[in-house]
Amino acid sequence: MARAEAEPAPPSEQxxxxxxxxLALAAxxxxxxxxxxxxxxxxxxxxxxxxxxxVIGPNGAGKTTLLSILAGIQSPDDGQVEGLDGVGWVxxxxxxxxxxxxxxxxxxxxxxxxxxxxxxxxxxxxxQTGLADRADDELSTLSGGNRQRVNVAIGLLADPxxxxxxxxxxxxxxxxxxxxxxxxxxxxxxxxxxxxxxHNVQEAERHADRVLVLADGELLFTGTPRAxxxxxxxxxxxxxxxxxxxxxxxxH
Amino acid sequence: xxxxxxxxxxxxRRSPLLVALLVLYxxxxxxxxxxxxSRGPDKPKVAFVNLVxxxxxxxxxxxxxxDASRYASELFRSIQPVRVHSREAAIRKVRSGEVLAALVIxxxxxxxxxxxxxxxxxxxxxxxxDPVKGRFVEQIINSRLADANAALSDKFKDIAVQDIRLLxxxxxxxLLGRTLHILGLRRTEAILAATLKTLxxxxxxxxxxxxxxxxxxxxxxxxxxxxxxxxxxxxxVQVKRIALKGATTPLSSFxxxxxxxxxxxxxxxxxxxxMLALEREEGAFTRLVRGLVSRAGLLVEKIGLAAACAFxxxxxxxxxxxxxxxxxxxxxPQWVVALAAGAVSFAALGVAIGGLAREVRAASLLAFLxxxxxxxxxxxxxxxxxxxxxxxxxxxCALFPFxxxxxxxxxxxxxxxxxxxxxxxxxALTVAFAVIARLSMRxxxx
Numbered sequence: 123m124a125r126a127e128a129e130p131a132p133p134s135e136q137x138x139x140x141x142x143x144x145l146a147l148a149a150x151x152x153x154x155x156x157x158x159x160x161x162x163x164x165x166x167x168x169x170x171x172x173x174x175x176x177v178i179g180p181n182g183a184g185k186t187t188l189l190s191i192l193a194g195i196q197s198p199d200d201g202q203v204e205g206l207d208g209v210g211w212v213x214x215x216x217x218x219x220x221x222x223x224x225x226x227x228x229x230x231x232x233x234x235x236x237x238x239x240x241x242x243x244x245x246x247x248x249x250q251t252g253l254a255d256r257a258d259d260e261l262s263t264l265s266g267g268n269r270q271r272v273n274v275a276i277g278l279l280a281d282p283x284x285x286x287x288x289x290x291x292x293x294x295x296x297x298x299x300x301x302x303x304x305x306x307x308x309x310x311x312x313x314x315x316x317x318x319x320x321h322n323v324q325e326a327e328r329h330a331d332r333v334l335v336l337a338d339g340e341l342l343f344t345g346t347p348r349a350x351x352x353x354x355x356x357x358x359x360x361x362x363x364x365x366x367x368x369x370x371x372x373x374h
Numbered sequence: 375x376x377x378x379x380x381x382x383x384x385x386x387r388r389s390p391l392l393v394a395l396l397v398l399y400x401x402x403x404x405x406x407x408x409x410x411x412s413r414g415p416d417k418p419k420v421a422f423v424n425l426v427x428x429x430x431x432x433x434x435x436x437x438x439x440x441d442a443s444r445y446a447s448e449l450f451r452s453i454q455p456v457r458v459h460s461r462e463a464a465i466r467k468v469r470s471g472e473v474l475a476a477l478v479i480x481x482x483x484x485x486x487x488x489x490x491x492x493x494x495x496x497x498x499x500x501x502x503x504d505p506v507k508g509r510f511v512e513q514i515i516n517s518r519l520a521d522a523n524a525a526l527s528d529k530f531k532d533i534a535v536q537d538i539r540l541l542x543x544x545x546x547x548x549l550l551g552r553t554l555h556i557l558g559l560r561r562t563e564a565i566l567a568a569t570l571k572t573l574x575x576x577x578x579x580x581x582x583x584x585x586x587x588x589x590x591x592x593x594x595x596x597x598x599x600x601x602x603x604x605x606x607x608x609x610x611v612q613v614k615r616i617a618l619k620g621a622t623t624p625l626s627s628f629x630x631x632x633x634x635x636x637x638x639x640x641x642x643x644x645x646x647x648x649m650l651a652l653e654r655e656e657g658a659f660t661r662l663v664r665g666l667v668s669r670a671g672l673l674v675e676k677i678g679l680a681a682a683c684a685f686x687x688x689x690x691x692x693x694x695x696x697x698x699x700x701x702x703x704x705x706x707p708q709w710v711v712a713l714a715a716g717a718v719s720f721a722a723l724g725v726a727i728g729g730l731a732r733e734v735r736a737a738s739l740l741a742f743l744x745x746x747x748x749x750x751x752x753x754x755x756x757x758x759x760x761x762x763x764x765x766x767x768x769x770x771c772a773l774f775p776f777x778x779x780x781x782x783x784x785x786x787x788x789x790x791x792x793x794x795x796x797x798x799x800x801x802a803l804t805v806a807f808a809v810i811a812r813l814s815m816r817x818x819x820x
Contacts, residue, residue: 195660211664217657221385234379234666260388276661 123292143170146205146284146315153200154187154339161187162198162339169317171283174310178365179317180374183336185319186214189288192317210282213340217272224253224272227261228279237281247275254274262339267298271305272292278309285309287318303329306330327361335365337374378667378675382649385537386683397687400640405633418514421464421476422455426484433488453477453514461497468499475500517800525591531604559597563590565816628790630695631783637748638688638713639720639776643745646680646724647737650811654732654818673808676725681717688713692787701787708786712793716779719800722807723775729814745776752777775803 125206147169154162155315159336162184169175190196192203193211228247232240236269248254261269272291279283290306306329310316320326326333327347335343335350343350351364354371385616386393432441458464464476478497480588488493496519500511544558544742566587573580653659655671663669683799692709724741731737752771756764782796 190660193660194664211661213657213660215657217659217661219385219656219658220382221382221388226384230377230381231661231666253657322426 143172145169146173147317148204149188149192149201150204151201152191152198152203153186154184154191154196159195160339162191162369164201165202165336165339165341167334167341167344169284171315172310172313173315173317173331174306174329175315175317175334176326177317177334177336178321178323178326179336180369181321182338184339185336186288187339188336188366189286189317189319192287205284208280208282208284210277210280210285212274212277212285212287212290214292216261216269218233218261218272218276219257221260223258223260223282224248225257226265227272228275231276234278243279247279250308251275254299254347263300266293267295267301270294270298270302274305278314279316282314284315284317289319289321292321299325299359323362323365335368337369337372342372342374343368375667375671375675378662378672379679382679384674396641396644399685400637403636417454418474419456419472420453420515421458421467422450423458423461423464425461425480425481426479427481428517433484445722450518453518465499467672468501468725471501475515477515496594503679506604528582531600534604535601537750538597542594542597559590559594561589563594566590583653606609625701627701627788628784630692630699630701631694631780631787632753634688634692634713635716635780635783637718638779639745639749640683641687642680642684642717642720642739643724643727643741644674644738645683646721646740647728647731649679650676650725650728651731651734651737655734659818663818669812673725673811673815676728677721677804677808679717680721680724681714684720685713685717688717702789705786708793709783711797712779712782712786715782715797715800716775717791719804719807722811725811726807726814727813729811729818732818737757744774748777750772752780772799773803775800778803 145168149165149167152162152165155161164185165188177188179185191198191208194203195211217324219230222230222278225244225248229240232243237243238373242248245254249275250256253268253271253275255289256268261272264272270293274287276291277287283305287306291302294302303325306316306341308320318330330347332345332346333343333350334341343353345353347361350368351361352357354364354367358363440615456467456476458467458476461478464478467473468476476497476499476573478499480495480497483494483496486492497583498511498515500508509566514606520764540556540558542559544561547554547556566583570583570587573583649674653662659672662672689710692701692713696703723744727740727744728737731740748771751767754764754767758764759767778796778799781791782800784790785793785796
């Protein structure tokens with residue numbers, strides 16, 4: 123059973139006890155197989171309200187499978203997820219319609235989500251994403267960054283307490299990534315819990331409160347980026363080097 | 375679901391080229407098929423050279439002159455003759471490809487026909503470079519020669535019957551410019567009978583005269599049957615055509631059913647497969663099935679959208695054709711039922727293809743690759759292939775909606791059998807393909 127092996131409190135929490143936050147999402151013993159291959163093995167963790175959690179790991183580690191199970195798109199073969207209600211989902215590839223405009227995409231999903239005031243929410247999202255002036259443009263004419271903003275905005279239309287994002291910044295240039303993280307930070311400031319997967323470990327170190335390290339479907343670590351550095355015995359290593367050493371040490 | 379429908383209609387509205395292709399291509403294909411089916415092949419060009427000297431086209435049979443050139447018209451019924459004046463010129467035309475074949479009538483044909491001692495021969499020259507072409511020429515020429523032979527045979531029989539009648543009943547007969555009087559067997563028998571009555575009972579002449587009278591009587595009785603016997607000899611086998619099923623449909627009306635079924639199939643299958651695959655290709659599928667729309671609901675929406683669009687296209691097409699061809703408007707409700715059942719079934723096949731292909735281009739390609747052969751197989755008539763192969767074709771056709779859709783449309787348009795069975799068949803296929811589509815969507819999220 124691969125439980126989190128180290129879960130030290132963040133440095134700030136080591137000096138002053140943090141307030142106990144409500145449980146936003148929990149995975150209990152999740153397992154998933156694709157034919158003979160185990161994509162996830164007994165993955166257990168919790169996410170507290172307002173946390174920003176990054177799921178990192180090498181290719182094929184099971185990050186997308188984990189997030190799609192948390193989002194309710196796939197069913198686990200073993201285990202269960204708690205707190206599925208009110209989860210917003212941002213797929214890796216922008217799940218939007220290229221032939222519809224920005225506003226039409228937002229309006230469609232607002233109606234499907236049965237939000238109280240679709241037009242009001244659409245206007246609000248256009249403002250928050252900074253895309254009000256592109257509202258009537260077809261998605262196919264937008265840059266990758268702007269498409270991704272629409273993608274994230276759709277995930278937030280129903281104002282979910284938890285947002286799950288599968289590699290939200292993977293196709294973006296540095297400037298677009300910065301704008302995306304500003305947008306996510308705004309949502310987090312409003313209390314939204316965010317769980318995202320990423321290949322970019324620097325992005326995890328910079329933005330996440332906590333990282334979950336997955337490899338070959340096993341959860342190897344859950345804790346702060348700093349705690350991961352300490353786990354491999356070096357504070358001068360830098361997070362990326364510490365992450366690579368950690369995986370090596372665990373045979374990956 | 376209505377928001378999804380509206381979304382799909384918006385997407386279609388913004389893809390005018392795609393919609394135009396989706397409608398025009400199948401309509402064009404179906405019109406071509408209909409045209410080919412209803413018109414039949416053109417008359418092939420055949421070089422024709424008649425080497426019989428002018429003025430010698432007549433055959434003398436039993437004192438009657440028969441113009442052999444009249445029977446050449448039998449040969450021209452299925453060909454377009456290109457007249458040339460020599461065998462060499464005819465062969466040159468075959469070699470150059472200007473004509474499909476050459477038909478050479480030899481100079482001695484009338485002489486051989488007149489003697490009746492040996493068969494007359496005509497010569498057929500054709501290129502055998504292409505086996506299909508060779509077979510086609512053989513079939514055309516053989517069939518026309520059979521008709522010409524039958525016509526000549528009839529004429530020979532008529533002349534023979536006339537001669538026998540002369541032998542029976544007597545009359546005048548022209549030979550070498552002289553008129554000969556034939557007594558006839560009936561009158562011979564009557565004269566002998568009258569003569570016998572005048573002779574005494576013990577006369578020496580009676581026995582031989584009785585023998586001759588009896589022979590004349592026997593000959594009269596048997597030669598009376600000559601007409602029937604000669605008819606049988608001339609045409610030992612005659613054709614009596616009995617259509618067992620579906621044969622009341624004229625070819626042009628059946629072509630309408632084929633054209634509409636092909637259009638319905640292409641529009642529905644391409645639309646349904648493409649629209650479902652688009653959901654995955656755009657990445658929206660994972661969003662939709664997270665409680666916004668059920669997978670079954672998504673399938674129903676795609677089937678409904680594709681079926682409704684294709685139904686409208688096919689109905690408009692059918693109404694347009696009906697104005698030209700003269701279909702029975704009184705059967706309009708049956709048209710609607712057949713079109714609706716066909717559209718729903720094709721749409722179910724479409725979503726199954728979309729679910730399996732998962733990408734719009736792959737789905738479109740797969741839809742074409744699957745639909746076209748199935749449509750062609752459904753048009754293969756029984757007897758055109760071996761019975762084993764035909765059994766396989768029947769099974770394949772039963773597994774796809776084209777054949778039952780065609781049967782339903784044929785039934786609705788032409789009263790060629792009821793539409794209940796094909797419609798039930800279509801509904802069963804709808805359920806089966808919807809289940810396949812639903813199962814294939816399991817892979818959409820991966």
